[in-house]
Amino acid sequence: MEDKAKTRDHVGSLERGLAVMEILARHPAGMTLTEMAEEAGLTRAGARRFLLTLTATGYATQSGRQFSLSPRLLAIVRSWLGGASLWTFAAPIMRDVAGQFDEACNAAVLSGEDVVYVARIPGRRILSVSLDVGTRLPAHCTSMGRVLLSWLGADELKAFLAEAKIERRTPKTITSRTALAKAIDAARAGGFAVVDEELELGLRSIAVPICDRAGKTVAAINVSAQSARFSVEAMERDILPALRTAKQQIEEFFFV
CATH class of the missing domain: 1.10.10.10 (Winged helix-like DNA-binding domain superfamily/Winged helix DNA-binding domain)
Structure with a gap:
């Protein structure tokens, strides 16, 4: 029927x-x-x-x-593009990434010393950190923050490293400004960042930048997962390629 x-x-x-x-x-x-x-x-x-x-x-x-x-x-x-945000249209791409690993896929932009979540596809597993669109987290100890900081101009990054409040969230949080600068440099060189239990014990995340047609980083997307499920090596081996594919799809759809 x-x-x-x-x-x-x-x-x-x-x-x-x-x-x-x-x-x-x-x-x-x-x-x-x-x-x-x-x-x-x-x-x-x-x-x-x-x-x-x-x-x-x-x-x-x-x-x-x-x-x-x-x-x-x-x-x-x-008219269609003006009626909704970029992240409304990117949601199916992010949902595909989240579905591949049964973990959350998120997007954020840099706002001062924080990242602000602009899109989120939740995973099935519950984390103690409460996350939603609009959530602010410190940029220094998040994978999306490290990626976004890595694309700041030299003067902007120098000012951030000199003035930002660098809090210890867990025993593994990098609080040395020299060590943080090296981690940000590594994110720039590799085109991605991994944060290993620096925001919350038991939580790892990996992020890549989203760039506009001029090559400027406008946002970042990540996958956050429980450390018991994914080692750092597994994230780089398995999740990073999927994130890079999603990055390319989002950039081609919106910026090319």
Whole structure:
């Protein structure tokens, strides 16, 4: 019954019209009616109706025998992108990472001496640290913080290291400013950071930066896991490649 209902509600002409738009998008130089009919698997009469409808509604333009998409489609995309944050659209990518390891995947930006969570896909395991969108954590002892700090300008980083409040959260927290500077340098050189029980005993995390088209780091994403489940070596071997794939997908989708 459910399949029949779906078939009854399916608008085949809309589906074919959207397919015609996708084909036009792949041919920015334009296409003739005959070329569209062949690629879309339509009759010439059918292709003509779709192309003329798109032209009449402003979604396509015609120049001689050539049809191409119009800028009107960009206005729709702009409205769509403006109605939600980047992280709304990145959530499926982060959810895939979290699902691979059954652990939380998070995103954060730098705000003063802290990182602020802007997206979070929870894992199934409960941590004593309460985390949600808007949570602030000290940048010096978090993997996303180390990554974000590693891309600061030299003067900004020098000021952070001189002025930031460096608290000991666990016996493993790096509190020496010299040692912290080395850890931040390592994050810059490697393109990732691992923090091993410095924020909370029993918690490890690994992070990579998210960069815009100019190469500027605008955020970071990480996976946080219980130390009993993942060693540092396992995080670098297994989780880091998945994070780098997610980083590439997010950057390509939003910034390329």
